[in-house]
Amino acid sequence: MAGSSPFGAQRYSTRPPPRLRVAPNPSGGGGGELTRCVPLRRIHRVAAISYAEYRAMRRFPALDGLRAIAAVIVVAFHFGGPKWDWVSGWVGVQLFFVLSGFLITTLMLREEESRGRVSLRSFYIRRIFRILPVYLVVLAATYALAHLNGGGGRVRESMPYYLLMVNEFAPNSAFLHSWTIAIEWKFYLVWPLLAFALVRTAFLRRIAVTLLVIAGLVALIPFEKDWPYWPIHYVSILVGCLLAIVMHHPKGYALFRPLTRPVVSLAVLVGFVAVHLSLQYWPPAADGHSELRVAVYAVAVAFLLPAMLTPGIPTKVLSWRPLVFVGERSYSLYLVQYLAMTTVIALVPSYAGHSTRLFVGTTVVGLLAADLLYRWVEQPMIGVGRHLSGHGKAAPTPTPTTPTPTPTPDLPVLTPSGDRR
Structure with a gap:
């Protein structure tokens, strides 16, 4: 006017x-x-970040930093001993799960909107070449090292479980921690069919289906057990999926938009850290796990992710280059952690009795191995998957199982830069 x-x-x-x-x-x-x-x-x-700005984002820069922290605290949980119980590293995998659900679903929603549908063939090809090459290389190395140490029989006994991706039911062995990859693998097989083949484009229908699946999984959880039954892990992934569906819609995004104000995002991060550190004080289970804590933590992560969109202090900290470096290699680091631990003890036997040194040594050796795998296995195989799926060469995809879409001229690319463990 x-x-x-x-x-x-x-x-x-x-x-x-x-x-x-x-x-x-x-x-x-x-x-x-x-x-x-x-x-x-x-x-x-x-x-705050507007809906248009959110939809235009090609990178979520803080996610690599979150992934790096999650990977390191998981290693601390496995090898750090009681001194590191305060970091509640056992729950780090839930952060991976929520990230996976959020990123994968966001990518598929944007592809559907851009192209009219999600290419399941391309999706599955990219997932295969994203996950399996490093997984199989580390599995083979684990078996070889276990065989040299006289423990090859246990890994061999579990091999059918590992090859069929039902690792969570395998007998105990040096590769048992790979159960998380099996959980995500089955999610990748089912979720695109459920949410994008059977239920197409309808916002409220997808919300309803996701909530029904979550409710069904929760109903399966035997709360009297000390160890959380496996459905709870799919609940964590689906919480991320639900967040992605809600934020993809303008009215849904408006609910979370206040969290993207820099001052609010800092408060959300502080609150999330408080929730994380308080987990150790929740009613204990025999092995340190409980279904209630897993569910609460997944919801806390869901509130954290929108707050990490804004270019404020939290995002700057989580985008620190060393954290990004670790985050991009977090998938390989997660897989090689037991190989790294065995190597550290072989080189410095005294570390076997010193939990902090073992944790630090395992992290360092694991990162060295993870960097080699990232450069020589992950990235080349991701490129092969993109080529075979019919997509052209694109910007490098960061880490593992929290996927990154294959870029196309008309489809924005999310990177957690945007991938997983």
Whole structure:
């Protein structure tokens, strides 16, 4: 409206007026709904991320940092001993699960919107070449090392479980920690069929289906058991899926948009850390696990992820290059941790009786091995998968099982830069 301004007049004696940036409607509506101007020097401090800005994002830079922290605390849980119980590393895999559900579902929703449908063939090819090459290499190395140490029989006994991806039911062996990969693998097989082949484009219908599946899985959980029954892990993944579905819709995104204000996002991060550290004080189970804590933690992660979209202090910290380095290699680090531990003890036998040194040594050796796997196995095989799936060469995909889409000219690429463990 020429000749008038809703912002009123401002006078500046010696300094020029601040640069103004048009900020979107607080409701999180479309990019054309403009209601106010905010000084550019304040925009990163006060402004929430609009729906249009969220949909345009090609990277979620804080996710690699989250993945790095999750991987390291898992190693601390396995090898750090009682001194490291306070980090509650056992729950780190739940962070991976929620991330996987959120990223995979977001990628498929954007592909569906861009192309009209999700190519299941391309999806499965990319998943196969994303997950299996490193998995099989580490499995073979685990068997070889166990055989040299006289324990090959146990790994051989469990091999059918590992090859069929039902690791969670395998007898105890040096590769038992790979149960998480089996959980995600079965999720990748079923979820695209359920949410994108049988239920197409309907927002409320997808919400209803996801909630029904979550309710069904919760009903299967034997709460009287000390160890959480396997359905609870699928609940964590589905919490991430539900978050992605809600945030993909303008009205759904508006519910989470306040969390993207930098000040609020910092408060959310502090609250999440408090929840994480409080897990050790929850009613204990015999082995340190409980279904209730897993469910609460998954919901806490779901609130954390939207808060990590804003370019504030939390995102800057989690995007620190060393954290990104570890996060990109977290899948391989997770897989090789027991091989790394065995190597550390073989080189420095005294570390076997010192939990902190063993944890640190395992992390360092594991990262060295993970870097080699990342460069020589993960990345080349991801490229092969993209080629075979009919997609052209794209920007490098970060880490493992929290997938990254194959880029196309009309489909935004999410990177956690955006992948997993």
